[in-house]
Amino acid sequence: MSDPTQTLSALGLGHIVAEKGFKREGQGAFADPAGNRIAFASPQTLRSFRLVLDGERPGLWRTLQKAAGHACGGKIARDLDARLAAEQQPALASLPLEACLGFLEHHFSSHGWGLLSVDLTHAAEHGLVVARLSYSCFAEADPEGSDFADPLVAGMLQGFFEHISGQSLGCEEIACVRRGSAQCEFVITAPERLATVMPYLGREPAVKVITRLCV
Amino acid sequence: MTPWKSHHYARAEEFVRLVASALAQSGGSSTPFAPPPPSASVPPFPVPAPVAAPAKPVTAAAMFKSIPWKK
Numbered sequence: 471m472s473d474p475t476q477t478l479s480a481l482g483l484g485h486i487v488a489e490k491g492f493k494r495e496g497q498g499a500f501a502d503p504a505g506n507r508i509a510f511a512s513p514q515t516l517r518s519f520r521l522v523l524d525g526e527r528p529g530l531w532r533t534l535q536k537a538a539g540h541a542c543g544g545k546i547a548r549d550l551d552a553r554l555a556a557e558q559q560p561a562l563a564s565l566p567l568e569a570c571l572g573f574l575e576h577h578f579s580s581h582g583w584g585l586l587s588v589d590l591t592h593a594a595e596h597g598l599v600v601a602r603l604s605y606s607c608f609a610e611a612d613p614e615g616s617d618f619a620d621p622l623v624a625g626m627l628q629g630f631f632e633h634i635s636g637q638s639l640g641c642e643e644i645a646c647v648r649r650g651s652a653q654c655e656f657v658i659t660a661p662e663r664l665a666t667v668m669p670y671l672g673r674e675p676a677v678k679v680i681t682r683l684c685v
Numbered sequence: 686m687t688p689w690k691s692h693h694y695a696r697a698e699e700f701v702r703l704v705a706s707a708l709a710q711s712g713g714s715s716t717p718f719a720p721p722p723p724s725a726s727v728p729p730f731p732v733p734a735p736v737a738a739p740a741k742p743v744t745a746a747a748m749f750k751s752i753p754w755k756k
Contacts, residue, residue, distance in 0.1 A: 562745065563744065563745050563746035563749075564744050564745070564746060565744065565745055566742035566743065566744060566745070567742070567743050567744065567745045567748045568742070569745075570744075570745035571745070590748075593748075593752045594751070594752065594753075596753075596756060597752050597753040597754045597755065597756040599752070631749065634745050634746065634749050635746075635749035635750060635752070635754075636746075636749075636750065637749075637750075637754055639754065659754055659756075660754040660755045660756075662755070663754075663755070663756065
């Protein structure tokens with residue numbers, strides 16, 4: 471896919487992604503360009519939360535992260551819609567596909583979550599969207615743990631794509647830097663289809679899981 | 686006729702005379718070339734194919750709604 475900034479600039483939307491990053495809001499607060507307050511968490515804090523929650527109940531950290539990400543992904547899309555509406559621009563879903571995905575990729579990189587790319591190779595025939603995240607901040611901040619590091623990202627992608635498609639979707643991480651992969655990989659499709667590959671996650675390489683979903 | 690025009694026509698007549706002379710020397714005809722009558726079946730110039738309008742970009746909604754999620 472082409473550079474999202476160029477795509478958005480060609481549509482007259484470049485100024486939205488050209489805005490500066492986080493800024494001091496006074497009173498000891500930071501905010502993003504949309505005005506949302508930003509709080510920074512050290513890797514140690516993230517790891518501590520995970521250890522405490524998983525100590526309370528195994529798997530609780532993942533469940534909470536996924537739910538938080540889902541809410542966050544929907545909010546990212548709604549915030550972008552509001553921003554576009556304020557400028558009398560079409561809503562996110564009514565933009566050309568590349569522009570819509572460009573906003574998502576830019577949002578990830580501008581928040582320091584990593585470099586996201588969305589792969590639609592299997593979408594038309596197999597109903598499967600693949601997303602890849604390089605330099606995941608979550609895998610880097612918390613490299614220990616036996617499971618995948620990015621349930622928050624999986625939830626965000628689910629929430630974002632549900633908003634755009636108007637469908638109930640699921641998203642699962644199928645490969646993670648924490649487990650030795652070159653990049654983190656996610657699949658987005660109908661929840662019932664994802665359920666069929668759950669037993670293989672973490673046991674089979676990403677390419678094999680994708681093949682299972684494309685059969 | 687102004688001096689400029691008379692000079693122009695004199696040069697044009699000289700040019701025609703020189704070309705006719707050169708044609709006669711090379712074995713060609715010095716009579717003016719008569720184009721064949723236009724044919725009804727063959728157009729005089731190739732007709733360019735109609736230019737297709739640029740394809741409208743696919744919107745995100747159209748793309749994601751067309752995906753067979755449940756397959």
